Amino acid sequence: MKVLISALALFATLLLSGCGYNTLQSQDEQIKASWAEVLNQYQRRADLVPNLVNTVKGFASQEEKVLTEVTNARAQVGQVKVNADSFNDEAALKNFAAAQGQLSSSLSRLLVVSENYPQLKSDALFRDLQVQLEGTENRITVARNRYIQAVQQYNTTVRSFPSNLTAKVTGMQVKPSFTVENEKAIAEPPKVNFGQ
Secondary structure, three states, X not given: OHHHHHHHHHHHXXXXXXXXXXXXXXXXXXXXXXXXXXXXXXHHHHHHHHHHHHHHHHHOOOOHHHHHHHHHHHHHHHHOOOOOOHHHOHHHHHHHHHHHHHHHHHHHXXXXXXXXXXXXXXXXXXXXXXXXXXXXHHHHHHHHHHHHHHHHHHHHHHHOOOHHHHHHHHOOOOOOOOOOOOHHHHHOOOOOOOOO
């Protein structure tokens, strides 16, 4: 009887050590940390926007439409409610990505407008804000990449045997990844027309 109990204990230990529960938990925590970093970097960008808009406004007040677009896009970003668990909701991720995309587009138009104002381009505050914004965009890219990798690693574990059995028992499911709003548009090469 002792041999049977010992054999069952050894079998249970081997079974549990290969079940993937701890790996799933670790990877889930990595996703949460990565998502928090994505939110942190987007918040940093949103915090830079009012300073950038005010600086441009001082030099290019006639560009009211572009300034209003940036301000409205930032406000829309603030209205999209995301939290630490938003990465589990594909619809929330899409709304968040769409709002961030709108802000990115508005900021791009603002920077293009700034090219028309040599005094603005030479202003130290504007240059500093522009450098901070570029750095933040790079940080966002890195944070999103880390998040995407963490989701990929987790999803692979959830779908692989034998950890997929543990995932089913514990209710852990594949998580949506952070995607680009319009994948077809970015897959097409840009059209360049030098004639106009």
